[in-house]
Every structure is written in structure tokens, then in C-alpha cells.
Amino acid sequence: MARNVELSVDLIACTHFTQPSDVAWTTDATGGQALIEFAGRACYESFDKPNPHTADNASYLRHVMEVGHTALLEHATATLYLRGLSRAASHEFVRHRHFSFSELSQRYVDPEELNVVIPRLIADDEALLRLYHRAMDESRFAFDELLAALEEKLGAQANGILRNKQARQAARSVLPNSTETRIVVTGNFRTWRHFLAMRATEHADAEIRTVAVKCLKVLQPLAPVVFGDFEIATLSDGSEMATSPYVTDF
Numbered sequence: 698m699a700r701n702v703e704l705s706v707d708l709i710a711c712t713h714f715t716q717p718s719d720v721a722w723t724t725d726a727t728g729g730q731a732l733i734e735f736a737g738r739a740c741y742e743s744f745d746k747p748n749p750h751t752a753d754n755a756s757y758l759r760h761v762m763e764v765g766h767t768a769l770l771e772h773a774t775a776t777l778y779l780r781g782l783s784r785a786a787s788h789e790f791v792r793h794r795h796f797s798f799s800e801l802s803q804r805y806v807d808p809e810e811l812n813v814v815i816p817r818l819i820a821d822d823e824a825l826l827r828l829y830h831r832a833m834d835e836s837r838f839a840f841d842e843l844l845a846a847l848e849e850k851l852g853a854q855a856n857g858i859l860r861n862k863q864a865r866q867a868a869r870s871v872l873p874n875s876t877e878t879r880i881v882v883t884g885n886f887r888t889w890r891h892f893l894a895m896r897a898t899e900h901a902d903a904e905i906r907t908v909a910v911k912c913l914k915v916l917q918p919l920a921p922v923v924f925g926d927f928e929i930a931t932l933s934d935g936s937e938m939a940t941s942p943y944v945t946d947f
């Protein structure tokens with residue numbers, strides 16, 4: 698039977714800021730948020746903090762976002778490793794063109810068992826869940842049968858790796874949209890904000906919205922000023938969404 702997997706989102710890399718030793722400036726932030734302030738001050742040589750209203754990192758960054766100087770956010774990046782999302786959700790994710798992606802290969806990695814992401818609307822309903830599992834079982838059965846037949850058909854192919862790849866890439870065409878995938882995603886903070894604005898709203902597909910809110914929960918502690926304006930709320934069905942009042946800042 699298909700196994701429902703949980704979504705996990707891990708921060709695996711982020712910007713480390715190293716201040717040039719000959720620049721007389723200090724800030725109360727580190728990492729990406731320090732870098733954004735440095736880049737902004739480098740534009741105007743304002744390392745001496747002439748404006749007392751933007752002297753600390755948080756007020757400086759808030760000002761940057763208010764005036765729309767959000768190109769500065771592109772200097773800071775975060776890389777997340779996501780497991781337990783469906784191929785349907787990853788397809789929506791990869792539409793965001795400023796991210797860099799690496800995704801689990803269905804051509805190289807054998808799905809030992811069918812790991813899936815069951816839509817909540819189905820998972821909460823016994824009759825629908827039965828129907829769903831029947832479809833998954835049939836899909837898995839067809840995949841196994843096709844794979845065996847394809848391997849036999851390609852038996853003359855001496856290169857075993859190539860044979861397996863050719864067989865899997867044809868057989869996978871019957872795997873469902875809800876098959877689990879895993880992705881490494883690198884994006885700068887401006888791109889993450891755009892993704893959150895588009896995908897954490899209640900108008901987005903339920904799974905990608907769950908993914909976006911989980912990403913937000915990882916990004917907020919990393920850069921509380923840059924992502925702090927996104928507020929998480931619970932919808933009537935118990936799922937979460939997030940929005941920011943700054944909708945034109947990307």
C-alpha cells in the first residue's frame with residue numbers, strides 16, 4: 698500500500714557575511730541581514746550612519762523594503778532541503794525561475810515503495826481514501842509490470858546502468874502526481890519573498906501553500922526582519938496561510 702509521507706523542510710545553507718577589515722562600520726545583525734545592510738550602505742558610503750532613524754539593522758532593512766530598494770535582498774540567500782512533497786507541488790515550485798533546484802531523479806533512483814503525499818481532503822475521508830489507495834495500488838502494479846517488461850525488452854543493452862535508466866524513464870510515466878519527491882532549493886531573499894507572496898496565500902493550491910508556510914517558518918528565524926512582515930493565519934479548514942501587507946515589493 699502507498700505510504701503517506703510527511704513534509705519536512707530543513708535549512709542547509711545560508712549567507713555568511715564577512716566584513717572588510719578596513720570599513721569602519723558595525724551592525725547588530727549577522728549573515729544575510731548584515732550583508733543587505735552593508736550592500737545598501739555601500740551604495741551611498743553611509744557606513745557612518747548619518748540617518749539616526751535607520752541606524753540599527755532592523756530599521757535600515759525595513760526602510761529598504763518600504764522604499765522598494767529590494768534588489769538589495771538579492772545578495773542574501775538560503776538553501777532549503779524539502780522532503781515529502783509531491784511531484785505536483787514540485788512542478789509548481791520549479792515555475793519560479795529565479796530559484797536554483799536539484800530534484801530527486803526518478804530515472805536513477807528506484808522507488809522501493811510508493812511514497813506519496815495524500816491530499817488532506819482525501820486523507821480525512823475514509824471512502825475517498827479507499828478510492829485513492831486503490832488507484833495508487835493499480836499505478837504501482839502497472840509501474841512494476843512495465844518496468845519488468847521493459848527490462849526484458851532492453852535485455853540486449855549491455856550497459857546495465859543505461860538499461861535501467863531507459864526502463865525507469867519509460868515506466869515512470871504511470872506514476873501518480875502525488876508521488877513523493879525531494880528537492881534542494883536555493884534562492885535569494887527577494888525570490889523567497891516573491892514565492893511566499895504567490896504561494897502562501899489562500900488562493901494557492903493547498904499543498905504548495907503548506908510547503909510555502911513551512912518554508913516561511915524556516916526563513917523567519919533566519920532573517921526575522923526580511924520575512925517578519927508575513928503573518929501566518931489559520932483558515933476555517935484548519936490549514937495555514939500567510940500574507941504580507943507589502944505586496945508590491947518584488
Ligand SMILES: Cc1cc2nc3c(=O)[nH]c(=O)nc-3n(C[C@H](O)[C@H](O)[C@H](O)COP(=O)(O)OP(=O)(O)OC[C@H]3O[C@@H](n4cnc5c(N)ncnc54)[C@H](O)[C@@H]3O)c2cc1C
Nearest residue numbers: 789792793794795796888891892894895896900901902947
Ligand atoms: C494561484 C495560482 C494559480 C496558478 N495557475 C496556473 C495555471 O493554471 N497555469 C500555469 O501555467 N501556471 C499557473 N500558475 C503559475 C504562474 O503562472 C507562474 O508561473 C508562477 O506563479 C511563477 O510566478 P512568476 O512568473 O511571477 O514568478 P517567477 O518565475 O518566480 O519570477 C519572479 C518575477 O520575476 C519577473 N520575471 C521572471 N521571468 C521573467 C521574464 N521572462 N520576463 C519578465 N519578467 C520576468 C516577474 O516580475 C516575476 O513575477 C499559478 C500560480 C498561482 C500562484
